[in-house]
Amino acid sequence: MSEKKQVYIVGGGAAGFFAAITCAEANPNLSVTILERGKSVLEKVRISGGGRCNLTHACFQPKPLTKFYPRGEKPLLGPFHQFQCQDTVDWFESRGVKTKVEPDGRMFPVTDRSQTVIDCLLGAAQKAGVRVLKSTRVTKISLANDDSEQWIITTPAKDYRADKLMLATGSNPKIWTLLKEIGHQTISPVPSLFTFNIKDERIKELAGLSVPNALVKVPGTKLVANGPLLITHWGLSGPGVLKLSAWGARLLNEKQYNFSLQVNWLGELNYSTAEQALRKIKEENRLRLVVKYPQFEIPRRLWQRLTTAAGIEEDRKWADLSKKQFNKLVTELTQGTYEVKGKSTFKDEFVTAGGVFLNEVDFKTFKSKNLPNLFFAGEVLNIDAVTGGFNFQAAWTGGWLAGRAMAEVNE
Numbered sequence: 001m002s003e004k005k006q007v008y009i010v011g012g013g014a015a016g017f018f019a020a021i022t023c024a025e026a027n028p029n030l031s032v033t034i035l036e037r038g039k040s041v042l043e044k045v046r047i048s049g050g051g052r053c054n055l056t057h058a059c060f061q062p063k064p065l066t067k068f069y070p071r072g073e074k075p076l077l078g079p080f081h082q083f084q085c086q087d088t089v090d091w092f093e094s095r096g097v098k099t100k101v102e103p104d105g106r107m108f109p110v111t112d113r114s115q116t117v118i119d120c121l122l123g124a125a126q127k128a129g130v131r132v133l134k135s136t137r138v139t140k141i142s143l144a145n146d147d148s149e150q151w152i153i154t155t156p157a158k159d160y161r162a163d164k165l166m167l168a169t170g171s172n173p174k175i176w177t178l179l180k181e182i183g184h185q186t187i188s189p190v191p192s193l194f195t196f197n198i199k200d201e202r203i204k205e206l207a208g209l210s211v212p213n214a215l216v217k218v219p220g221t222k223l224v225a226n227g228p229l230l231i232t233h234w235g236l237s238g239p240g241v242l243k244l245s246a247w248g249a250r251l252l253n254e255k256q257y258n259f260s261l262q263v264n265w266l267g268e269l270n271y272s273t274a275e276q277a278l279r280k281i282k283e284e285n286r287l288r289l290v291v292k293y294p295q296f297e298i299p300r301r302l303w304q305r306l307t308t309a310a311g312i313e314e315d316r317k318w319a320d321l322s323k324k325q326f327n328k329l330v331t332e333l334t335q336g337t338y339e340v341k342g343k344s345t346f347k348d349e350f351v352t353a354g355g356v357f358l359n360e361v362d363f364k365t366f367k368s369k370n371l372p373n374l375f376f377a378g379e380v381l382n383i384d385a386v387t388g389g390f391n392f393q394a395a396w397t398g399g400w401l402a403g404r405a406m407a408e409v410n411e
């Protein structure tokens with residue numbers, strides 16, 4: 001009997017485990033091994049989603065799903081036709097992990113514990129016969145010095161020889177350097193999903209207040225995003241800001257996180273529609289104090305700050321607003337400019353934009369186009385998404401397709 005073919009997966013995270021399980025289940029004649037540098041595996045799954053693991057999103061059509069990926073939108077369309085959010089739900093449910101959808105579309109295990117997802121992955125890996133070697137840091141990979149097209153994987157303790165090699169190392173810059181040395185281009189890493197530091201009287205000491213639907217843009221660029229905005233101790237956060245940070249990850253890095261941000265607190269209204277709406281409000285509230293009665297869905301204290309910024313005195317009634325004050329109020333509501341000076345980490349989720357150059361990967365199999373028998377999945381690739389479970393979805397999809405492809409080994 002010939003020796004078992006060897007599949008090695010570097011990285012015991014979401015992508016690595018999904019690939020290993022898929023590969024071992026699809027071809028039990030293979031030996032599948034995960035090499036993990038840490039003392040434990042699936043660490044990011046454990047801390048994800050505030051310990052609840054937002055494992056996917058209730059978006060079940062491939063095309064709309066791709067729109068959540070600032071990097072990877074086009075290449076992921078084909079893969080999502082093979083394995084998308086519904087497949088993730090089915091995969092976990094068929095292994096005993098029931099999931100639930102929250103009102104914003106994020107999906108979690110019903111237990112609200114990431115440990116449920118970890119236990120499922122560990123159990124499935126064990127059942128499929130996947131070997132997991134912890135505390136095993138890969139320091140080098142190189143093609144064997146013969147015509148076998150096998151890979152030599154170097155770790156401090158020993159070398160391993162692989163018929164198929166997959167890198168699922170997340171955002172480890174050392175692996176990108178290694179890849180560059182052996183002939184793969186990588187895009188330099190920059191952070192994505194961060195919040196904006198802003199010191200401004202209009203939002204000072206209002207931490208915790210939010211508006212349900214705002215629009216934020218960076219004037220002079222194409223960057224624009226909508227969604228809820230949250231005022232924090234350091235500035236602005238919330239889905240609108242996080243989206244902008246993801247789409248602008250590279251540009252905002254170039255600006256060293258110093259830029260002007262235009263905030264439309266009214267979201268769907270622009271300057272002229274807001275002006276019309278305010279005229280109506282003015283007519284209907286002529287004898288009321290402007291500062292006292294917040295309009296639209298703006299919280300009371302924020303409304304007071306915006307009216308103050310518009311130069312409206314506390315005892316000013318709607319009927320007595322000057323044209324200048326009225327116009328300035330419309331501007332403050334729809335086009336207020338805030339100076340961003342730096343960024344902060346978003347507590348629930350952050351990812352790295354950058355990684356393996358996507359043109360060099362075949363997205364039918366997540367296989368390298370440049371080097372033989374080499375596969376990638378997860379954050380090692382230049383793919384990342386906004387918050388909501390999409391980053392894990394990319395890891396599951398890539399892991400599944402790469403796992404299936406690696407299972408097709410000629411005996």
Ligand SMILES: Cc1cc2nc3c(=O)[nH]c(=O)nc-3n(C[C@H](O)[C@H](O)[C@H](O)COP(=O)(O)OP(=O)(O)OC[C@H]3O[C@@H](n4cnc5c(N)ncnc54)[C@H](O)[C@@H]3O)c2cc1C
Binds near residue numbers: 035041053138
């Ligand atoms: C705090 C936080 C919360 C998050 N929450 C969510 C969420 O709720 N939903 C969501 O979709 N996304 C979330 N994300 C993003 C998500 O965790 C990542 O996109 C995802 O984990 C990427 O999976 P991966 O397998 O590619 O990489 P990783 O999970 O980073 O796994 C890579 C593994 O490779 C190992 N490794 C690296 N280099 C080597 C080496 N040289 N040798 C051996 N092993 C190596 C690492 O130790 C690690 O275990 C969150 C991220 C953070 C930081």
